[in-house]
Amino acid sequence: MRAALVTVxxxxxxxxxxxxxxxxxxxxxxxxxxxxxxxxxxxxxxSLAQSVAITAAxxxxxxxxxxxxxxxxxMIIAGFLWHTSVFTGRRPGRLALLLVHPVLLVAVVLTDPWHHAFFSSITSHPDGGVTPHPGWAYWLHAAYCYAMLALGTARATGAMRRAVHGHRRVFVIFLGGALVPAVGNLVSLFVAVGDRQADLTPVLFLVTATMWWWAERSGVPARRLPVAYKQVIAALSDAVMVLDPDGQFLDVNPAAAEMLAALNPASTGAVVGRPWSEIAGRQLASxxxxxxxxxxxxxxxxYDVRVVRMHAADGGSPGxxxxxxxxxxxxxxRAELTDHAVRDGLTGVxxxxxxxxxxxxxxxEAGPLSAVMIDVDHFKAVNDTYGHAVGDEVLTRLAQEISDAAxxxxxxxxxxxxxxxxxxPGVAGKAAADLVEQWRLRCAQLSVATRLGPLRVTFSAGxxxxxxxxxxxxxxRRADRALYAAKEQGRNRVVCDTAARSSPPSRVPAAS
Structure with a gap:
């Protein structure tokens, strides 16, 4: 039996x-x-030391x-804590703290022949090997090891509950690997090979390593570190806030904390446990x-705000x-696109x-309503003589001037x-004609610089x-007919269809 154990x-x-x-x-x-x-x-x-301990002559x-x-x-306990922290998405913390137990353990073991705190005694056997008898330091060490195994298992269990469904399978493998050596160690305490105890724990940790290796190397989603719901929510740029049935904050993601601080600078500090009405600010309170x-x-x-009321299986609302x-x-x-859809690309009107x-x-609508049709005089000549760039500037300047005046x-x-x-709207025909006459005089003063010198342009209006x-x-149609009449009467004038009124031409010469 001992030979088989040594082989294992x-x-x-x-x-x-x-x-x-x-x-x-x-x-x-x-x-x-x-x-x-x-x-x-x-x-x-x-494992190697165990084989020596039970067979050495x-x-x-x-x-x-x-x-x-x-x-x-x-090394196994320190590595287990480290591995569990990384696997569950926690910071391992200061790695130096993981060395405290190994350093103390080595110090106690090296000095044990003098104080016998770790092993109260060690029995030698005539056919080789020894059997140690634990002391109080050994049991303290064992309690620490089991406490750390329990801590890592609890962390993994909690992380599994928080993980997305696709990653929970990875945690099952992880927990199974952690459970195997713990159970094996407890069994080994009650299994003896002759007058010697047979501790299978190091062998079972090999099973653990194999399961964790497989979980870390194979399969999707096992290829990457597990993802928790909290990590998903934290990655969102949207502000996500969870409230209890009484309207108090249960949790917020980083985007929500930043938004709440901007909306209500007076509500400083942590928001969890505080009421919505106090933190959200007057704009979002309702x-x-x-x-x-x-x-x-x-x-x-x-802000686009969506309120989702959760429902429990019993019909109540958890929040x-x-x-x-x-x-x-x-x-x-959206407003810019809407504006572009109704605006002229060149002139902006x-x-x-x-x-x-x-x-x-x-x-x-009730009340008078007038329409004005305006045409730039001799515009084709402007394009032919000065070029289309000057023509575009004439249209842009004229449109801006009319908009400002109107x-x-x-x-x-x-x-x-x-x-x-x-x-x-609200302007009768005669009053409208008077207004347009003012625009005509105003626009006649515009000057556009060209390579041939300043250019002034007039318009006709109906x-x-x-x-x-x-x-x-x-x-x-009637405004257009009045415009046609203004052009036939010599351009650079305003003709009103209803009042049959025309204004005298300006002395400013039209472009030709």
Whole structure:
């Protein structure tokens, strides 16, 4: 029986040493490789020392083998804590703290022949090997080891509960590997080979290393470190907040903590356990009682707020999840795209489609309504003589001048190539013609620099007032007819369809 045990111990030691070397070579590829290398190296030392302790013919050599097991034990426990911390997504902390137990253990073991605190006595056997009898320091060491195994197991169990479903299988393998040597060690305390105890723990740690090696090297999702739900939430740029049924904070992700601090600087410090109304600020305070999806303006920002009320199996509500996304830039881009859809790309005033839509709405409003059609005089000659770049500048300057003069109530649009249309709500035909005459005089003073010298451009305009029985198309048609009359009368003038009024031409010469 002893020969079989020695064979098992030596084989386990060689295999564990091979595992340790292979793991060490992979230390730059996996964060778990170094700790796994420490565990398997400790198992190799423990197994080899165990085989010497139960077979050495010399009592002195057998005693050395007995004491030599425990540095291997310390390496396994330190490696286990390190491996568990990395595997469960925790910081290993200061690695120097993991050396406290191994250093103390080695010191106690080396001095044990003088104080007998670790082994109260060691019995030598005539056929080789020894049997140690534990002392109080041994039991203290054993209690520490089991406490650390329990701590690592508890951490892994908690991490498994927090992990996404696809990674829980990895934790099952991990916990199974941790359980095997613990059970084996307890069994070994009650199994004897003749008058010697047979400790199978180092061999079973080889089973642990094999399971952990497989979990770390094979399969998806085992190839990477497990992902916890908290890590997923922390990675989101959206603010995620969990509230209990009373509206108190249970948890927030980093994005939420940053947003809450910006919304309510007075609510400093941790928010968990504090009420929503105190922390969220006045802008968001009412979202819990509103609709499930809202857009809220706060501190110059726009937020998309979604309130998800959780439901338990018994019909109750364990709490609420509030997800807030900053959509300020999105809303700005949306408004910009909307504005681009109704604006002329060159001049920046509204386009014809928007003017038509607005006019159709305006004809149903009470009060007078006038339309103005404007055409740049001799614009083809401007393009032919000075080039299209100068023509574009003329249109842009003219559009800006008319917009400034018309005011915010008017709707100014580019109607065609060099044609503009203006809608004047609340303005009757004669008053509208007077306004346009002022625009004409104002625009006639504009000067555009060209390679041939300054250029001044005039326009002709037709004005029409909406008749009580007319529609939008009729109004524009009459304004266009008045514009045609202004051009036929010599250009650079305003003609009103309803009042049949024309203004005298300006003395500023038109471009030709």
């Amino acid at each position: 111990y030596v084989a386990a030691a060689l295999l564990a040493a091979a595992y340790a070397v292979l793991s060490w070579r992979r230390r730059h590829l996996s964060p778990l490789a170094t700790s796994l290398s420490v565990i398997t190296a400790g198992g190799a030392l423990w 010399s009592p002195a050599v057998a005693r050395v083998g007995t004491y030599a097991m425990f540095p291997g034990v310390a 979202v819990l009682t509103g609709t499930d999806e809202q857009t809220v303006a706060a501190n110059g920002r726009m 609420t999840v509030v997800v807030v996304r900053d959509v300020t830039e999105l809303e700005r881009l 509204f386009n014809r489609r928007h003017l038509t839509a607005v006019l159709r709405d305006q004809v149903h 005011g915010p109530a008017a709707v100014v649009a580019r109607y065609g190539g060099e044609e503009f249309a203006v809608i004047l 004005v029409a007032q909406l008749a009580s029985t007319a529609d939008a198309e009729d109004l524009l």
